[in-house]
Amino acid sequence: MMWSWIAANGAQIWQLTWSNIILGVIPPLIGLAISLPLGIIAARWRWFYPPTLTVVNVIYAIPALALFIALIPALGLTDTNVIVALTLFSLCVIVPNVIAGLRGVPPSVRQAATAMGYGALRRLITVELPVAVPVIMGGLRVAMVSSISLASVGQLIGVSSLGYLFIDGEQRDFPTEIYVGLVLIIALALAADLILVGIRRVLTPWMARS
Amino acid sequence: MRDPEAAATLWWLDEFSRAGWVGDPVSVITFERVTKRYPDGTVAVNALDLEVPAGKIMVLVGPSGCGKTTTLRMVNRLVEPTSGQILLDGKDIREQNPARLRRGIGYVIQQTGLFPHRTVEDNIATVPVLNGWSRAKARARARDLLKLVGLDQALARRYPYQLSGGQQQRVGVARALAADPPVLLMDEPFSAVDPIVRASLQDQLIALQTELHKTIVLVTHDIEEVIKVGDLVALFRPHGRIAQLGTPERLLGAPADDYVAGFVGFDRGIRRLSFFSTASLSLDTGPVLSANATVASARASGEPWILVADGKPRGWVQPDKLGQYQDGTLLGQVPAEPIGHTFTVGTNSLRAALDAAVLSPAGQAVGVDGYGNVVGVATFDRLRAAVQAAQTAADAAAALEPSESGAPA
Numbered sequence: 001m002m003w004s005w006i007a008a009n010g011a012q013i014w015q016l017t018w019s020n021i022i023l024g025v026i027p028p029l030i031g032l033a034i035s036l037p038l039g040i041i042a043a044r045w046r047w048f049y050p051p052t053l054t055v056v057n058v059i060y061a062i063p064a065l066a067l068f069i070a071l072i073p074a075l076g077l078t079d080t081n082v083i084v085a086l087t088l089f090s091l092c093v094i095v096p097n098v099i100a101g102l103r104g105v106p107p108s109v110r111q112a113a114t115a116m117g118y119g120a121l122r123r124l125i126t127v128e129l130p131v132a133v134p135v136i137m138g139g140l141r142v143a144m145v146s147s148i149s150l151a152s153v154g155q156l157i158g159v160s161s162l163g164y165l166f167i168d169g170e171q172r173d174f175p176t177e178i179y180v181g182l183v184l185i186i187a188l189a190l191a192a193d194l195i196l197v198g199i200r201r202v203l204t205p206w207m208a209r210s
Numbered sequence: 211m212r213d214p215e216a217a218a219t220l221w222w223l224d225e226f227s228r229a230g231w232v233g234d235p236v237s238v239i240t241f242e243r244v245t246k247r248y249p250d251g252t253v254a255v256n257a258l259d260l261e262v263p264a265g266k267i268m269v270l271v272g273p274s275g276c277g278k279t280t281t282l283r284m285v286n287r288l289v290e291p292t293s294g295q296i297l298l299d300g301k302d303i304r305e306q307n308p309a310r311l312r313r314g315i316g317y318v319i320q321q322t323g324l325f326p327h328r329t330v331e332d333n334i335a336t337v338p339v340l341n342g343w344s345r346a347k348a349r350a351r352a353r354d355l356l357k358l359v360g361l362d363q364a365l366a367r368r369y370p371y372q373l374s375g376g377q378q379q380r381v382g383v384a385r386a387l388a389a390d391p392p393v394l395l396m397d398e399p400f401s402a403v404d405p406i407v408r409a410s411l412q413d414q415l416i417a418l419q420t421e422l423h424k425t426i427v428l429v430t431h432d433i434e435e436v437i438k439v440g441d442l443v444a445l446f447r448p449h450g451r452i453a454q455l456g457t458p459e460r461l462l463g464a465p466a467d468d469y470v471a472g473f474v475g476f477d478r479g480i481r482r483l484s485f486f487s488t489a490s491l492s493l494d495t496g497p498v499l500s501a502n503a504t505v506a507s508a509r510a511s512g513e514p515w516i517l518v519a520d521g522k523p524r525g526w527v528q529p530d531k532l533g534q535y536q537d538g539t540l541l542g543q544v545p546a547e548p549i550g551h552t553f554t555v556g557t558n559s560l561r562a563a564l565d566a567a568v569l570s571p572a573g574q575a576v577g578v579d580g581y582g583n584v585v586g587v588a589t590f591d592r593l594r595a596a597v598q599a600a601q602t603a604a605d606a607a608a609a610l611e612p613s614e615s616g617a618p619a
Contacts, residue, residue: 115288
């Protein structure tokens with residue numbers, strides 16, 4: 001380890017870290033916004049569920065790099081390319097969790113809500129979605145960690161991220177750079193996960209603490 | 211007549227009436243030729259005719275798959291009948307929007323169905339909020355209801371997972387009552403709690419009903435629950451036909467056929483005694499002696515067993531077995547056998563009295579007054595006479611009201 005290198009390149013490291021944050025954090029949030037309606041539809045109309053699951057699974061099977069390259073004709077070598085690709089990946093985790101979360105609402109709770117006089121939409125928004133929050137947040141956490149990590153692969157199509165440190169470090173046979181990139185990505189993922197756990201706790205004061 | 215305290219608890223009833231949310235305080239539910247056939251051909255309910263009188267508890271009982279729960283759920287349109295109609299106060303329930311209809315019908319289920327993400331008070335406030343009340347007003351109402359169902363107001367801010375099963379079930383009842391619906395549907399409301407909690411919830415329901423006079427349909431598979439809370443009972447056969455409709459006493463006293471007799475069990479004779487009062491049971495005071503009486507007086511009584519009492523019953527002694535004691539020894543000083551349990555004369559049923567006799571070493575039941583002081587004892591012979599008299603009276607009364615018994619064809 002060359003600690004002096006870190007100090008000397010602080011500005012660049014910070015800039016790469018910030019890019020990685022943007023590229024990694026935005027996709028799961030967009031993914032959540034898309035997954036909620038998809039998951040609601042699939043939970044409500046059962047026939048919609050198998051095709052949805054098949055599509056998201058097929059997307060998940062595509063290597064990240066291949067997806068970036070496939071999107072180049074449409075989106076070029078841009079941040080947008082990486083964000084779109086990672087959003088698609090995040091759907092693969094979040095959609096099934098939205099469905100599982102909604103299906104996991106105890107039938108007695110749903111039935112009681114109906115019997116109290118809730119309409120379908122109001123029941124969904126004020127009862128079913130809040131009760132599904134823990135499972136949905138579980139999906140969001142996995143998507144977030146994987147997205148922050150995959151964002152570094154975007155460097156292979158020239159989109160700036162902590163991935164730069166791996167490629168540059170390997171080319172210059174300079175392990176310090178690689179270690180710094182690795183540690184920062186893991187730290188970012190952990191921090192994002194902790195924040196999400198915190199948000200989940202705030203949203204679900206009604207859960208038994210285990 | 212309501213006592214002042216009950217009236218204070220129920221201040222909101224008047225407010226509801228003024229606001230016009232409550233039409234008639236009680237409703238009649240009528241099933242007319244109601245059939246429910248599922249797409250796979252299963253008939254859950256078959257041409258059901260049934261009337262639930264206003265302000266009464268109608269218990270639907272039967273084996274699983276007999277259609278009792280389906281029948282219940284058709285009242286608030288969680289299940290729609292295939293044919294026939296259901297009337298609430300003479301009006302077809304299909305004339306009303308389902309959500310509106312349901313806000314006027316309380317619903318309590320075995321699994322409670324409490325909203326896990328809402329506090330106790332917000333759970334209870336559900337229907338008032340749906341009806342457009344402000345949250346503050348609905349919460350104030352929720353706290354009154356907590357008191358009504360016997361829960362501490364400190365629980366208001368807790369979440370359901372922080373409550374015991376019995377407390378959750380009480381919250382479920384409070385939630386169902388929150389908008390003061392004239393009708394209450396209860397689907398095995400007390401089946402998931404232990405027997406002690408169940409008994410206390412049943413007592414609570416009976417107490418509430420004496421104040422509120424709801425029209426209640428309660429589904430159970432427990433014949434003891436029928437006996438305890440039912441004003442009327444409909445016993446279902448498989449596939450939704452009624453085997454017998456009437457009072458629980460008639461179900462036990464005059465089962466319509468072997469199916470009914472089999473369902474109510476071999477001990478239906480014993481269970482039926484629950485409906486017979488001990489008020490007219492003649493008690494014997496001959497075997498009762500004071501703890502200050504002597505062994506000599508016990509021997510002189512000629513009784514095989516003596517109940518030693520000093521107001522409260524102390525125990526049974528057998529004069530024949532007192533040979534080692536001198537005549538002057540006080541009965542309070544000789545070892546006595548425990549009495550098992552007593553029954554309260556006039557309050558407890560003949561069933562409790564008979565049980566007391568069965569458990570007593572002397573084969574005699576000890577009757578006490580409301581303060582626990584001995585009134586007298588009853589032998590099996592006396593109990594048998596009382597049972598026969600009560601049965602004769604009940605059968606004679608039933609014969610005068612033929613509509614109360616028998617099975618519809």
